[in-house]
Amino acid sequence: MWLCCTTSLLCLTAKPLDVLIVTPGLTGFSTTTTITQTGPGFEVALHRLKTVYTNIAFSHVYLYNLSIPDCGTFVYDAQYILSKWFYEQGGDRSPMPIYIVTPGCLEPGLYNQLAAAWNMLFITVTTSDLSRDKSISPTWINTNIFPTMFLGDVFYRLFLMQNWTSVYMVLDLDSEPMYPLVFRVLDKLLRSKVQTFNIQYSSEKEDLDFKVLLERFATQRPRLAAFLYNIYSVMLFLGPAAQLRLLLLSAAARGHTTGEYVFIAAVPVLYKAQDTFMWQTFDQNDEIIRAAYRSVIFVTMMDVSPSGLHVTEAQLDELKSKWAAEFKSNPFYGNQDLKNEPSIPHLASANAAMEMLAQVLNESMADPDFDPRNGRALARRFLNRTFDTSSGRVILDRFGDRTPSVSVSYFNDTTGDFQVYIRSNITNGDYRYSAVTPVSWFNGSYLPPNEPMCGYMGDKLECLPHTGIQTKELFAGMGVAVVAVIVGSICLGCLIR
Incomplete structure (x- = not known):
C-alpha cells in the first residue's frame, strides 16, 4: 500500500503543469501593436518553451475579430471578446490556469479590469x-520597452548633464505621432527648470522658413531672462529626417554647423517604417549634410540594437531569422512577402514575456504552496527582478513595469x-544616464555650453578688440566712475536739503 501511494505521488509530481495562454488583440497593419504584427514573437517563444520546459505543457490561442479595423474601434469590443471566451472555457472552473499575454493597443486598461476581477x-x-x-x-x-513614463526625463536629464539651461524646441505637427x-x-x-522657446508648424500645410527660424534661434533671448545676454545654442527638433535635412542645409549656409550650435x-526606434535619419540620399547636398550631421545629437527612444537589448548580435540575428520564417510560412500574419518590415521592439517584447512567464512558473513549481491560478501571487514573483x-x-x-x-x-x-555614447540608467524610478564611451565633438571631448564666452554675436564687452585700454582696466574705471556718481x-x- 505504501509503495502504491509513493508510486502515485511520483506520477502526480512528474505530470506536467498544463497552462493556457490567451492573446486577445487587433489584427491587420493599422499599427505595430496588432497580434498579426507581434504574432511570430509569441510563436517562436512557444516553440522554444515546449522544448526547454518539459515540466510545463503550454497551450496558446489568439482572440480577434477580423472585421474590426483599428484600435479605436476595438476598444468597444475588447472586454466582450475576452469575457465571452473566458466563460465558454468554464470561467474559474476551467480545466487549466489561464494567463493573458497580449500586445495591447488602447484597450489594456479594460483587460486589466477583468484580470483583476x-x-x-x-x-x-x-x-x-x-x-x-x-x-x-x-x-x-x-x-514594453517604450519609455512613456520617462518621456520628459529622457531629454531633461540630457540637458541637465550638459548644463543646458535654455533650449529652442521645434515641432512638426505632421510627423511621428510620438x-x-x-x-x-x-x-x-x-x-520651471529650463528656459524654452517653442515653435510648432505643419510641414504638410506650409513650408517652414528655416532661414528665418535660424536667425531667431541665434538672436532670441530666453523669455525669463530678457535682461541677460543669453542666446539659444541648443535646438531640439521633433520632426522627420527630411525636415531635419532642410534645417541643416540652412544651418550650414549660416555657418551654424561648426560646433558651437547643437541640434x-x-x-522612437531605428525602424524604416518610422523614419530613417541618414546623411546620404544620393543628391548634390550629401556632403554638406554629412558635415552638418557632426552638429547633431541623436536620441533613440527604444534602443533595440544588440547592445541596447544586452544580447549578442548572433543571438538577435537568429531570432530575426526565425521571426521572418514565421511571417513567411503563416498566412494569418498577412506578411508572407515581408513587405511590412517586422517591428523588432514588439517581437522582442513578446518573446521576452513568454520566456519570463515560463521562468517564473518553473521556479514557482518548487514551492509546495504555489497556486498557478493565483494571479496576484504569481505577479509578485515578477516584481523588482531582472530577467x-x-x-x-x-x-x-x-510595479512590474x-x-x-x-x-x-x-x-x-x-x-x-x-x-x-550614453545610455539610460534607471534605478528605483530615478532616471540617469551612464557613459558608454567618451563623446567626440569636433575633435573635442565635450559638447558646447549654452553660449561661448564671447557670445554668438562676438560682441560681449570682455571680448571686444583692445583700443589701448585693457579690458580689466576698463571695468575698473567704470566701477570707480559709478561709485563716484553715487557718492556725488x-x-x-544733502547740500540741497
Missing part, C-alpha cells in the same frame, strides 16, 4: 499605460554613422 496574471508587451496603483492592477506586468506627446510632456516638465533629433531572455535583458521595477533602454549618439564622421549724488542731495 478574475485574479488572472496579465502581461502586456507593446503598451505603456500600466497602472502603478497595485490595488487597481494587482496582476499586471509590462514588458513627437507631439514628447513636446507636451517636455514643455510641462521644463517650464538634437529624436526617433535574461533570448531577446534581451528585461528589468522590472517594483519595464525600465526602457534609451541611447544618445553623436555622429562619427569617420564611419558616417551615429555612435552611442548723495552729497548733492
